[in-house]
Amino acid sequence: MSVTPLRALPIDELRQRTSTKWRKYGEDVLPFFVAETDYALAPAITEVLTRAVRLGDTGYTPPEPGVREAFVGFAERRWGWKVDPSHVFWTGDVMMGVVEILRRVIEPGDRVVVMPPVYPPFYDTVEEAGGVVDRVPLIETADGWEIDLLGVEAALAGGARAVLLCNPHNPTGTVHSRQTLAALADIAEGFGATVISDEIHGPLAYAQRPFTPFLSASDSAGRVGYAVTSASKTFNLAGLKCAVMVAGGDTQAKELRALPWEVEWRTGLFGALSNVAAYSADSDEWLASLLAALDANRMLLADLLAEHLPQARYLPPDAGFLAWVDLSAYGWGENPAVKVLRDAKVALHHGPLFGTEGKGYVRINFGCDPDLLREAVERVGALARS
Template structure:
């Protein structure tokens, strides 16, 4: 059955938004840096939030907002992952969840594996929890990126106590294979280490690739792991503060239950309401339309780069709406986003913030109208021809 791609909102309407994407720069700049998308909310989310505003339902988040059951239902429908609702806890956002779990599983000064190039807050989160970043870069090839299992094993052998996994990976869009995830879990279990998997981009995986939640990869993954995720990236809800933390088993569940009470209280009521609505079957059709739009854009971007920036290197992601593009061939310095913003008035995310592996790279958000994406690449391409 064909799916009609979701249409982005008009630019003049988007510029009325007050979020970071539309307020950091002036109106002469096209914003492609932060991970916000340009679509109207899913109708079920709009309905729930509108009703809450009408009721003045703007108080404290209740002890059971329905998040655990909603997430478990979503996980079963989309991935065949059978989540016990009792293993699901909630907090304000994914990075809050990650740092609180880290505080439970490491001691100050312990090393934590991260896999650059990776979402910049991973580095800050490790430090906030009292840990020390242990870099084990992804292995890159013409076919994509993979976890360096030998590198992880070496880090754990030398004393690292935890692994931060990004699955699907930001910024590369890599969806790690079930075999790779199971192998990572085996390595972690052998050394008594914990794996915390950020899975916020999981719902945005493109067919025929299949997303495997870390905790569904193997028995050993359930014994060593936690997952932390949210509807916020898929449904553009970052300002509404809600994420879920999922325990792999009884020991992890006990640790999550022992978190300070304010970890749960950081969840916003609108965040909980909107996450429940996003995870409901009523939002599945909207998500299918969003994926159709994003799938078309990731392929359009490849065409635009080939036409206007033929020396750029880009592998369309398997998930998400973020493109990892190597512009180093153009000689625009270690951080090409600086020149692109100054001379083309297009704001891209700075590659070096993702690690030294991001030198010469930019990250481009293609969750927008195709014509806006075309204008941005044309502007950047003009720099290459000047």
């Protein structure tokens, strides 16, 4: 059955938004840097938030906001993953969850494996938890990026106590295979290490490479792991604070129950309401339309780059709306986003912020109107020809 792609909102309407994407730069700049999308909210979310505002339902988040049940239902519908409800907890956002779990599983000074190029807050989160970043870069192949399992094994053998996994990976958009995730879990279990998987982009995996939740990859993954996720990236809810923490087993669930009560209280009421609506079956049709739009845009970007920036290197992501693009052939320095912003008035995310492996790269948000994406690439292409 064909799905009608979701249409982005008009730019004059988008410029009325007050979020970071539309307020950091002036109206002469096209914003493609931060991970906010340009679509109207899913109707179920608009309905629940509108009702809350009308009622003045703006108080504290209740002890049982429905997040647990909604996520359990979504995980089973979407991925066939049967999550034990007693293993599900919630907090304000994914990085809050990650840092609180890290505080439970490492001691100050312990090393934590991260896999650059990776979402910049990963580095800060490890340090906030008292850990030390242990870099094990992804391996780039002709077909994309892969986890360096031998590198992870060496890091754990050298004393690292935890692995911070990005699944799907940001910024490359890599969906790690079940086999790779199971192998990672086996390695971690062999060294008594913990794996914490950030799975915020999981609902945005395309059909060609289905998403595997880490905790479902194998029995050993359940024994060593935690997952932290949210509807916020898929449904554009970053300003409404709510994330889900999932324990791989009873032992991890005990650790999550032992977290300070404030960790749960950081969840915003609007965040909880909107996550419940997002995870409900009422939002499944909207999500299918979103994926159809993003799927078309990720391939459109490949065509646009081939036409206007033929020396750029880009592999369409397996998941998400973020493109990892190598512009180093154009000689615009280690951080080409600086020149692109200054001279083309297009704001892209700075590649080096993702690690030294990001030198010469930019990250482009293609969760937008195709014509806006076309205009942005044309502007950068003109800069390359000048």
